[in-house]
Amino acid sequence: MSDNTDDKRFEKCVDDKMLREVEHFMLREARLLDTEQLKEWYEQMVSPEIRYVVTCTQLRNRNERRYTLPDKVYIYDDNYQQLGVRVTQFYDPQHWRVDPPEQYCRMVTNIEAFETDNKDKIFVRSNCLVTRARRAYEVDQFFYTREDLLIRSEQGNLTLLNRTIDYPERSVQGRNMLILL
Amino acid sequence: MNDMDQLVDIENSTQSKKIFLDQDIYEQEQERIFGRCWLFLAHESLIPKAGDFMTTTMGEDPVIVVRQKDGSTKAFINSCTHRGNKVCSAESGNARSFVCNYHGWVFGSDGSLIDVPLNERCYHGTIDKSTHGLPGIRVESYRGFLFGCFDQDAPPLDEFLGDFGWYLDTWMVGAGGGVELIGPAMKSILNCNWKVPAENFVGDAYHVGWTHAAALEVLGGELAGLAGNQADMPYDDLGLQFTTRFGHGFGVIRHAAASIHVKREGYDKFLRDTLPAVAENLGQARADLYDGHWNCTTFPNCSFLYGTNTFKVWHPRGPGQIEVWTYTIVHKDMDEETKKEIVKQAIRSFGTAGTLESDDGDNMTNCTHTNQGRMTRKGRMDATMGIRHEGHHPVYPGIVGSSFIGETSYRGFYRFYKEAMSAESWGDIRAQDNHWDEAWKDNGFWEAKAGKGE
Secondary structure (H helix, E strand, O other): OOOOOOOHHHOOEOOHHHHHHHHHHHHHHHHHHHOOOHHHHHHHHEEEEEEEEEEEEOOOOOOOOOOOOOOEEEEEEEOHHHHHHHHHHHHOOOOHHHOOOOEEEEEEEEEEEEEOOOOOEEEEEEEEEEEEEEOOOEEEEEEEEEEEEEEEOOOOOEEEEEEEEEOOOOEEOOOOOOOOO | OOOHHHHEEOOOOEEEHHHHOOHHHHHHHHHHHHOOOOEEEEEHHHOOOOOEEEEEEEOOEEEEEEEOOOOOEEEEEOOOOOOOOOOOOOOEEEOOEEEOOOOOOEEEOOOOEEEOOOHHHHOOOOOOHHHOOOOEEEEEEEOOEEEEEOOOOOOOHHHHHOHHHHHHHHHHOOOOOOEEEEEEEEEEEEOOOOHHHHHHHHHOOOOHHHHOHHHHHHHOOHHHHHHHHOOOOOHHHHEEEEEOOOOOEEEEEOOOOOOOOOOOHHHHHHHHHHHHHHHHHHOHHHHHHHOOEEEEEEOOOEEEEEOOOEEEEEEEOOOOOEEEEEEEEEEOOOOHHHHHHHHHHHHHHHOOOOOOHHHHHHHHHHHHHHHHOOOHHHOEEEOOOOOOOEEOOOOOOOEEEOOOOOOHHHHHHHHHHHHHHHOOOHHHHHOOOOOHHHHOOOOEHHHHHHHOOO
16 A cells, blocks of 8 residues: 555546546446456456556564565466456356355445546556355455556557555455455 | 374274364364474575564464574564563564563563563562573474474474475475575465365375366366366376375375466476486485475475475464465575566465465365264264375385375374374374384385386
């Protein structure tokens, strides 16, 4: 999560028309993922150039200076091909883990969209809560802040170019994170 | 005390389902297994400089591991000797001292108590600092892997690993460069008994084609052939399974080290290039295993897949829950790009969001919690696959099973589990050193096979 209060990325909000388009993008994405339309999401909303990263941060003291090994823990570090593997796995008839089906509910809120140096790229920050209900008793919740870069494709629609999540829960309570965030 | 003869039947290779969810058994395990065995703490590459520390747990005991000024490593219990608060909440760092948040007691990086606020004015000099240091734990290193042990009577780490260490040298020494762990660890909570993943990694290649069918199918490559157990394979020629004196064991699929990796050119090349030096350093027997894929458990709770290169610690959190810690193994001599690619592939397969990890987690949870049922828990777990197709091998030490798909290593794991749970002390255990393999009464399988000229 960015701790830069005057981060340049947050300087210039997009206009209302663009914000509506961004909101529509975020809500449609949530709906497609909630309703098992992963293939549609992947083909229509994701840029082939995507980098999809979920990390969490090892707990260190604020004044730590001398220990210099990386503190980022990568949970997802995917490109378009690898995201495609996950989507294909979901639909595989041998994928018993989602049979009986899981139920998902994504809430996307605090959506802010900002202009970037490139007129075709929009920087979007949002907060999310995903609930995954499974096998009668398993209810897992995932909460996080997303920082996305959207890019307008040649066809004119917005697509997801970059997704970066610094996941706040250090030890993931929800069994696994095999769910698109 | 629990009746271990009833709970673990070595001859018939079954275990009572009760051992997977019973609180009393869990308490006995904490005392006799986690209180006695060498437990993985950290890799030296994660605490390279004096003052570097990591926090972890041994069983459920919180522990700090610290690199000392003289290059040695010490570990001590992360609980203030005053009122018990943790003295360190960070997971890693570099510290000259650890200060308890509660009353400000200060402990040195060697665990000694060095300052007590208001010592003169309010304790009136009655606190003996020399007896109030953080309780120390034995620490020893094997090829850079640091283990801790609470039991002063336990054998040294290299004896505890025994023949398993001989096998591990295949890649922990390898061509000479050794391996390291890439952290920080991923961490997640899984509602299962610690033995379920430990037994799975020690000897369960059987589940791979079925549990992970979808993941293998989408991964493609040669592993797709395992999906759904559809392919007609000469299982006895594809690999072996091994178990050793103190329950450590593993299975090997020959020539399959890098098979889970989608982008594997760098890794494959590294294995090819280093293979001759491995043969020269360690001999052909181990060179033959070097480019295989290994599923392993170091008894009791440290498991890894060499090849896939995921490295796990199953920290017990009561009988029905564990915290999974996941690192990645890389050879130190690999180029940075190959290391990075291996980390990515290991994360994608067996990380918290790994395409194979989540399948296992589901099975492990259900294998544990079905035993809540009164009638269910009276049942037995079966681990008989490959029984009598195993024994002393002409080349490889320990007990060797004929196929990588079999339950030889399960039998070895639970043989030592029973022995450790039954023994009063390490003295009792060591007294059996020359008899442990008698559990395999009919252990002439390899001799008979050689006799038939196979």
